[in-house]
Amino acid sequence: MEPTQLKNIHETLRREADKVLVGLEEPFEMLTIALLTGGHVLLEGVPGTAKTLMAKTLAQLVQANFNRIQFTPDLMPSDILGTSVFDMNSGQFYLKKGPIFTQILLADEINRAPAKTQSALLEAMEERQVNLEGTRYPLGMPFMVIATQNPIEYEGTYPLPEAQLDRFLFKVTVPYSDLETEIEVLRRYHNGFDAHDLAATGLTAKLPAESIAEARQAINQVVVEEGVLNYIAQVAAASRQSPDLTLGASTRAATHVLLSSKTFAALQGRDFVTPDDVKFVTPAVYRHRILLKPEAEIEGLNPDAVIRRLLGQVEVPR
Incomplete structure (x- = not known):
């Protein structure tokens, strides 16, 4: 397939x-x-x-x-x-x-x-x-x-x-x-x-x-360039250093972003992952894994808003 x-x-x-x-x-x-x-x-x-x-x-x-x-x-x-x-x-x-x-x-x-x-x-x-x-x-x-x-x-x-x-x-x-x-x-x-x-x-x-x-075997063949791998890791690292969070994304979360990005790319008919694939799946992967600080909640932030900030802070690979 x-x-x-x-x-x-x-x-x-x-x-x-x-x-x-x-x-x-x-x-x-x-x-x-x-x-x-x-x-x-x-x-x-x-x-x-x-x-x-x-x-x-x-x-x-x-x-x-x-x-x-x-x-x-x-x-x-x-x-x-x-x-x-x-x-x-x-x-x-x-x-x-x-x-x-x-x-x-x-x-x-x-x-x-x-x-x-x-x-x-x-x-x-x-x-x-x-x-x-x-x-x-x-x-x-x-x-x-x-x-x-x-x-x-x-x-x-x-x-x-x-x-x-x-x-x-x-x-x-x-x-x-x-x-x-x-x-x-x-x-x-x-x-x-x-x-x-x-x-x-x-x-x-x-x-x-x-x-x-059989579909999963095809997804496993999707290529992920080194720059995209670094991008996934840098977003996870940024979440752990975020002033808005008491708990950032774990290594398992980064792994899940990688795997689901490959699936999403395959469903678009591509055999390679782009940074946009990563951006698409990251909110759903991170949403239940990060914990906001009370002061961030007082400011009116929610997990999705913080995730958007994280994705905006990390340089997107070319």
Whole structure:
């Protein structure tokens, strides 16, 4: 598979997704980049902004197995991973697999569950395996967690620890629709659109899950010049020295910028990364990894504003 083929696949995926999604081109593109990079995504937006619909649409387009978990304060790790059950007939224990044994997992309102339950996802997200009672169970390929959280309502929530946040390749914000987009959504529902029946929209698979490994091999061949590598590292270093931040980007964050930049370049039909590719993916990679100083927040800054400052400070390679 060549990058030009990936560009065609990417354009086809976007056209198909447009049958279901309205005004969500960039968030859906970030989901596609994450899937092909092999990363996980944290979607942040108020209820009713089509976060779940985006995840279901992606799963349908790549013919991937899809499970959804509604995170609640009383959710237990075994509700996610599964548990050993004794079989009276055979006299042996067997694993009753939990919903994590899938290819695309939607962790809905992930910050509603306590830290112990959230941590049940850690090994699965990083190692692509589940360890239960000393036995390792590999997860399918691809395996992707799409988690959602509400940025407004904090009552009864458990903020994700830094270790959990760092497992997500991207944090993608899903805003309210603009007026024209909202009118189009209303028009579609008026004409019979049903978000629970995607098959009725004519949505068809365009990238079988088994082809994702081949796509990733093509992405690995994308060339990154030394100057672009230095640029990625310099932006990360600038974040650690920023007067606006108490915590800058880690080496893992820089690695994630590199990998997702290669994917984005391939989806544009190129076999090389440009500084603009880096600029495109950096906000989604850094957004959940940097911590602002209180005085920066008082000034009205947010993570995206600080990231724009960082990208403006570092000289772009020619």
